[in-house]
Structure formats: structure tokens, C-alpha cells
Amino acid sequence: GLESYFSKLVLSSAFGRSKPDPSIFLYAAQEAGFLPEECLYVGNSPLKDIFGASNAGFLGTVQIEYLEDIDDVKDPGVAPDYYIKSMEELPEIIQSYLNKNWILLNIIFILLDNN
Numbered sequence: 001g002l003e004s005y006f007s008k009l010v011l012s013s014a015f016g017r018s019k020p021d022p023s024i025f026l027y028a029a030q031e032a033g034f035l036p037e038e039c040l041y042v043g044n045s046p047l048k049d050i051f052g053a054s055n056a057g058f059l060g061t062v063q064i065e066y067l068e069d070i071d072d073v074k075d076p077g078v079a080p081d082y083y084i085k086s087m088e089e090l091p092e093i094i095q096s097y098l099n100k101n102w103i104l105l106n107i108i109f110i111l112l113d114n115n
Helices: 022-032 046-055 087-099
Strands: 039-043 060-064 082-084 106-108
Touching: 022 039, 022 046, 039 046, 039 087, 046 060, 060 087, 082 087
Parallel strands: 039 060, 039 106, 060 082
Antiparallel strands: none
8 A cells, every 4th residue: 555655654543543634644744753844735625635734834735536426525715735646746836845945755645544
């Protein structure tokens, strides 16, 4: 699975709180050794991912299209900075942040294990 691509994993069941609670986003950034304003968050849920990461003060958010219906509100009051249909679009977005002289840019994924 995805675990082999990441040095740190944050599971909601182990942390004790679930997305969109900002504390799980802040904890993930801290565990990775970065401030939230140094992190780009990628997720598929407008409420759980985009709203949560935005409220935690993340530098930016990217919403990836999800082919299945999301049991989620369509407009939580926060829009992603970018909306993509494929992860193949992500490198261009990362480069746009790097072009803005963001020295530290980290991509944070929080695995939600059905909690």
C-alpha cells in the first residue's frame, strides 16, 4: 500500500480524533517535523480534508476528484486551492508553490481508517 512511500503515518484510530478536527492535521505536521504553514494537503473530501487542513493553517490544499460518491457536504464553506482529476497533475502544483519561493513544502496525507 501507500505506507512504503511515507516516513510517518497518522491514523485517526491511534490519534483519537478524526478529520476534519484540526488537531489531527497539526499533529501530522508536527510528526513530520514541519509547521502547518509549510505543508500542502492533498485529499478528496471537501469537509474532512480541505476544510480540516484549511482550519489547521496549512499552506495550501488540493482536492483530488473521487469517483465514488463522498458521504460529505459539497460546500463546507472552504474551497481548495487546486482541484485535480489525477495525481499526475500534482507535480505541476508543487512546482507552482516552489516557484513562489516557498523553501519548505511538504505534502501531508492523513490516513483515515474509517473513524
